[in-house]
Amino acid sequence: MVVDDHPIWRDAVARDLVEAGYDVTAMVGEGAQAIRVAPAARPDVVVLDLQLPDLSGVEVVRRLIALDPAIRVLMLSASGEQQDVLDALKAGALGYLVKSAKPAELVDAVARTAAGEAVFTVGLAGLVLGEYRRLAAVATPPVDTPRLTARETEVLRLVAKGLSYRQIAERLVVSHRTVQNHVQNTLGKLQLHNRVELTRYAIEQGYDRDR
Numbered sequence: 490m491v492v493d494d495h496p497i498w499r500d501a502v503a504r505d506l507v508e509a510g511y512d513v514t515a516m517v518g519e520g521a522q523a524i525r526v527a528p529a530a531r532p533d534v535v536v537l538d539l540q541l542p543d544l545s546g547v548e549v550v551r552r553l554i555a556l557d558p559a560i561r562v563l564m565l566s567a568s569g570e571q572q573d574v575l576d577a578l579k580a581g582a583l584g585y586l587v588k589s590a591k592p593a594e595l596v597d598a599v600a601r602t603a604a605g606e607a608v609f610t611v612g613l614a615g616l617v618l619g620e621y622r623r624l625a626a627v628a629t630p631p632v633d634t635p636r637l638t639a640r641e642t643e644v645l646r647l648v649a650k651g652l653s654y655r656q657i658a659e660r661l662v663v664s665h666r667t668v669q670n671h672v673q674n675t676l677g678k679l680q681l682h683n684r685v686e687l688t689r690y691a692i693e694q695g696y697d698r699d700r
Contacts, residue, residue, distance in 0.1 A: 490515040490532035492523045492549065493565070494542050498588070502536060502565070502595065509596040520544030524552045532560065534603050536595075537582070539566035539573055550580040558682060563602040565595070569610065583683050584608035604669055605676075606654050607684040635678040642696075644671040648684070649691035 491506070491513060493499040503513045515530035517523045520541045527535070535553060539546035550562050562582040566573065569587045577585055586598050587610045594610075601608045637645065640661075647657045654668045661668070672687065681687050691697065 490517070490523065490527065490530050490535045492517050492520070492535060492541070492546075493538040494518040494540075495538075505592040505595060506536075506599060509599075511599065518542075520546070520549040520552075523549055524556065527553055527556055527560070531557075534599055535560060535562045536565050536599065537562055539564055539568055539577065547576045547580045550577060550582050554581040561602050561605065561683070563598055563608070565590075574609075578685050581683075583685055586610050601654070604654070605672065605684055606669075607688060608653075637675060637678060641671050641675045641678075644668060645675055645687070645691050646696045648672070648688055649697035651688075 491499055491503045493502065496518070499516055499518065503516050506513055514532055515523075515526045517526055518541075520543050523535070523537070537546050537549060541549065544552075546564060546566070550564075553560050553562060562584075564574075564577045564582045564585045565588060566577075566585070567588045574585050583605070584598060584602050584607050586595065586608070590598070590610060598608045643661065644657060647660060652660065654665055654672070658665045658668045672684065676682065676687060679687070679690060681690060
């Protein structure tokens with residue numbers, strides 16, 4: 490589902506996704522409309538503008554995920570401001586792309602979001618990791634971690650360092666699918682919902698530090 494109040498931009502995003510083989514189940518221009526349409530459209534991924542005429546994109550993220558926690562939201566916004574990015578992620582968005590991104594970048598971002606991978610415009614990933622590390626410095630003491638396999642722990646360390654699934658696969662000389670499976674197993678064991686939550690957890694527990 491594509492949610493943007495600018496018809497020309499909304500149509501262009503939908504066209505790029507359809508040409509890439511995606512089924513765009515709904516195109517809407519307001520946040521409240523997106524929330525009404527989502528149960529029937531049943532999107533796997535919502536490409537969502539941050540600035541909408543009725544509700545903020547941040548509020549739409551919260552409501553969409555409350556309706557269906559399985560929905561994965563990719564923010565697509567003209568703003569690259571730190572607070573906008575962090576607010577969207579705290580609300581539950583899985584990734585954040587600025588509108589200057591090329592069509593190929595958008596298509597790749599949607600594919601990665603659908604796979605449960607956090608994706609950011611170049612430069613924003615470092616900002617997010619930096620904020621998580623700042624929060625970790627004042628976080629509560631580490632809790633007991635459920636038993637992870639050696640490979641799951643290895644993947645978790647690389648997630649905490651900000652590597653993408655593709656980079657992790659190359660580092661460990663395994664397939665992209667294998668990395669996804671390890672991440673999904675780890676999410677289940679830790680009772681987390683997505684890559685963003687996993688990254689924050691891993692940093693809070695110190696997995697980003699070399700041991």
